Amino acid sequence: MAGALIGGAALGVPFNELATLLKNFGERAWSFNSVLNETESKVNDIIPLVKEIDGLNESLDYPREETEKLKNLLEYAGKLLRRCLRVGKADLIRKSSHTEKLRELNARIKSFSDVVLFQTSRDGKKTLSLVTEIKEVVRRLDSKSGLSNPVDLVVTVPVISEESVGLEKPVEKLKAKLFRDGVRLLVVTAPGGCGKSTLAEIFCHDKQVKNKFQRNILFLVVSSKPETKRILISIIQRLGGPIESGSVSDDEAFRLLEVRVGELSPNPVLIVLDDVWDGSESNKLLEKFSRLPNCKVLVTSRFKFPAFGESYDLEPLDHKDAMELFRRWASRGNRVLQFPDERIVEKIVRGCKRFPLALKVIAGSLSGRATSVWEVTGRKLSRGDSILGSEKELQKCLKDTLDAIPDDKIVLKECFMDLGSFPEDQRIRAATFIDICAVLYEQDECETMSNLDELFTRTLVNTVSLRNKAHEDDYYSESYITQHDVLRELAVLLTNEQPVDQRTRLLVDINKNEFPKWWSVRQMQPVKARLLSITTDEKFSSCWPDMEAPEVEVLILNPGSETYKLPDFAKKMNRLKALIVRNYRSFPTELTSDYQLINCLSRLERISLERISISSFIDQNLKPLWHLKKLSFFMCKIDKAFTDCSTQISYMLPNLLEISIDFCNDLVAFPVGLCEVVTLEKLSITNCHILSSLPEEIGQLINLKILRLRSCIHLEKLPESISRLRELVYLDISHCVGLTKLPDKIGNLQKLEKLNMWSCPNMRKLPKSVGNLKNLKEVVCESEMKIWVNFVAPRLGNVVKEHKEEINLDFLN
Known part of the structure; x- marks a missing residue:
């Protein structure tokens, strides 16, 4: 019998009474023999676990609700056993009834035993779990440019996301050349689309290379406008040498890098500089790296840089490998694919002149299409040997893929062209692109993402999602789009084919303060573009000449300077609906307030700011933005933007429906004034790592339907007023590792x-x-929490969905 009594703990009395009752059954136990044996066994099993839990709760001052529930259960068990003691031998009806109740009791004790086991397991690994979560967040934080350090660049080797074809021999040749004594820098050269970056990635993952350089392998995308000091400092920090970015010159940073690389000897370092363009800054950068001791530098470029010795010319694929690559990409997404006649395939592959990018794109466009489409494509590509290997020829080849998009999907072409509005080698947030399509094509989020997915299947864009199932929740802040340089150039080339005054999108790239000639010639003559994109560099002074652009509905500004002023000519954009200010550098750009300009944009519906510092968003001089529906802040400094407002925020934003705040790491508390905007239906505060509290006033948002608080790791509690959000349909608190409980009245x-x-x-x-x-239809949690849900609310057991999703960190590369 249950003789191992508990003394001194909160559960001692009910346990001891139950043990005594089991012992007192004596001869009468035969009436309930098998059931009582099971009861005794379960009680004996749970005693040591409960003693440990009860003691830990007492010493750690943890809540006693779990043990209180068990205490109530044991008291009920005592009452039931007393009734069983009163059942006579001949009372078969009561015996049957009480036997069934004892079985139910055993089931309840087992259920609670499972919960107790869960708590013991969870408490034991709580610290490890918390550390793991925080490490993951820190890794993401450190890897995103501009979050943890204003100079950080991504220097990790990208994950190989697809199979390679025909690069085994080039990898071996690279090793033979670069590993030679006396060779410090080697340039891999080829036209765009030949696979230089892919070759460099595979080279870094080669077993012999990894054995030689161990953890000292760095990979940086340089592009056409290299920032030498930023690159040097990022490498120093990656190699374990902390440094203050503002305190050193380029030469001093290089000397520090020389010292750090020397300290690592005899362990060598491999640095890959990807996509380096010709120019004085690039030559200065390579000259410095060519002098680094104890280091091998691999450069990929469309240019040869003869001043730095021998280069390696990456040849196009041979015919066999080209055929294999084409077949693989034409078969993607199709388990069974009937290829047309081999003659047609051969004609297409020869027409692509063995360019990997051309092969992939055209194969993707033909996948699943009729044989006649394949045959027409083969004729076009073979007619007159139209592809000779130059980039312009490749662009013509890729343009044929765009032309293959059916007329009823013309919006796909438009979306592809719109992607040229952003600087090269930039990740474009899907959420930003959704804003563009909402205005220009009146598409919702799902329609836009569907178009991007189709462009992806045609190999015209790449998409990266942090979480595999992010789109199921209509959450796109952690989804990105990237484009190969050649594809972006194609979009820009096709856009610029038309005369300036006939273009539906106008793309302007300003170096220093040098404006394109047509701007000064046309000056007061209006342009007809619906989308205007202006990219400026770090030396731009924000001195804008005038422009007449009355038809513009989407204005995209890509500043690269520390301070930035909106162009005055925007005041005349009476049809402007979306304003996107997107700093493409790592440091936040300080946006100069111009409330007179904003007052002129009466039709503005969406404002999206990325890596922007805002001193104040609301001012007494600002008129109500009657049409504004959505506000988005990404990696912005906004802590003071909505504080000390002299005007009521709800007055200025009378019809706002959505606010998105993502990776804004100076946001400590959600501004109380925004809780007055009762029209809000969506509120997303995600990845704000120092946000610690939400105001009680959040309960005023009576029309809120979606509340996302994902990855706010220092958020400690949810205000009880959240229970007043009677229209709330979706609540996301995933990855909030600091949260300890839900509001008591969440029901x-x-x-x-x-x-x-x-x-x-x-x-x-x-x-x-x-x-x-x-009305709860789905609870997403981990297996441990699922047990709690089943225990507290058994009715919800069938709506619990265990979270088994793997995080995809490819976007960090």
Whole structure:
């Protein structure tokens, strides 16, 4: 019998009474023999676990709700056993009834035993889980340019995302050349689209290379405008040498790098500089790297840089490998694909002149198409040997892929062309592109993402998602689009084919303060573009000449300077609906306030700011933005933007429906004034790593339907007023590792359909009111929390979905 009594703990009395009752059954136990044996066994099993849990709760001052529930259960068990003692031998009816109740009791004890085992396991690994979560966030934080350090560049080797064809021999040749004594720098050269970057990635993953350089392998994308000091400092920091970016010159940074690389000897360092363009800055950069001791430098470029010795010319694929690459890409997404006649395939591959990018793009466009389409494509490519290997020829080849898009999907072509509005080698946030398409094509989020997905299948863009199932929640802040340089050039080339005054999109790239000639010639003559994109560099002075652009509906500004002033001519853009200011450097650009300009943009519907510092968003001189529906801040400094406002925010933003705040790492508390904007339906505060609290006033957002608080790791609690958000349909607190509980009255959210709470290791309990969420259709959590949900609200067991999603960190590369 259960003789191992508990003394001194909170559960001692009910346990001891239950043990005594089991012992007192004596001869009468035969009436319930098998059931009582099971009861005794389960009680004996749970005693040591409960003693440990009860003692830890007492010493750590943890809540006692779990053990209180078990205490109530044991008291009920005592009452039931006393009734069983009173059952006579001949009372078969009561015996049958009480036997069934004892079985139910055993089931309840087992259920609680599972919960106790869960708590013991979870408490044991709580610290490890928390550390793991924080490490993951820190890794993401450190890897994103501009978050943890204003000079950080991504220097990790990209993950190989696809199979390579025909690069085994080039890798061996590179090793033979670069590993030779006396060779410090080697340039891999070829036209765009030949696979230089892919070759460099595979080279870094080669077993012999990894054995030689160990952890000292760095990979940086340089592009056409290299920032020498920023590159040098990023490498120093990656190699373990901290440095203050503002305190050194380029030459001093290089000397520090020389010292750091020398300190690592005899362990050599491999540095890959990818996509280096010709120019004085690039030559200065390579000259410095060519002098680094204990270091091998691999450069990929469309230019040879003869001043730095021998280069390696990457040849196009041989015919066999070209055929294999084409077949693989034409078969992607199709388990069974009937290829046309071999003669047609041969004609297409020869027409692509063995350029890997051309092969991939055209293969993707033909996948699943009729044989007649393949045959027409083969004729076009073979007619007159139109592709001779130059980049212009390649662009013509790729243009044929665009022409193959059917007329009823013309918006796909437009989307492809719009992607040329952003600087090269930049990740374009899907959320930003959604804003563009909402205005120009009246598309919602799903339609835009569907178009991007089709462009992806045609190999005209690349997409990267941090989380595999992010799109299921209509959450796109961590989804990105990238384009190969040649594809971007194609978009720009096709855009610029038309005369300036006939272009539907106008793309302007300004170096220093040198404006294109047509701008000064045309000056007061209006342009007809609906989309205007202006990219400026770090030396731009914000002195704008005038421009007449009355038809512009989307204005994209890509500043690269520390301070930036919006162009005055925007005041005359009476049709402007989307303003996107997107700093493409790592440091935040300080945006000079011009409320008179904003007052002129009466039709503005969407404002999107990226890596922008805002001193104040609301001012007494600002008129109400009646049409503004959406505000987005990404990696911005906004802590003071909505504080000390002299004008009520709700007055200035009377019809705002959505606010998105992502990676804004100076946001400590959500501004109380924004809680007055009762029209809000969507509020996303994600990846704000120092946000610690939400105001009680958030309960005023009575029309809120979606609340995302994903990855706010220092958010400690949710205000009880959240239970007043009666229209809330979706609540996301995933990856909020500091949260310990849900609001007690969360059950008041009668319209809540989805609760996403995975990766909340400190969530110690669920309120009883969770069982009142009658419309809840899905709870996303981990297996441990699933046990708690089943225990607190068994009715919800069938809506719990265990989170097994793997995080995709390819975007960090």
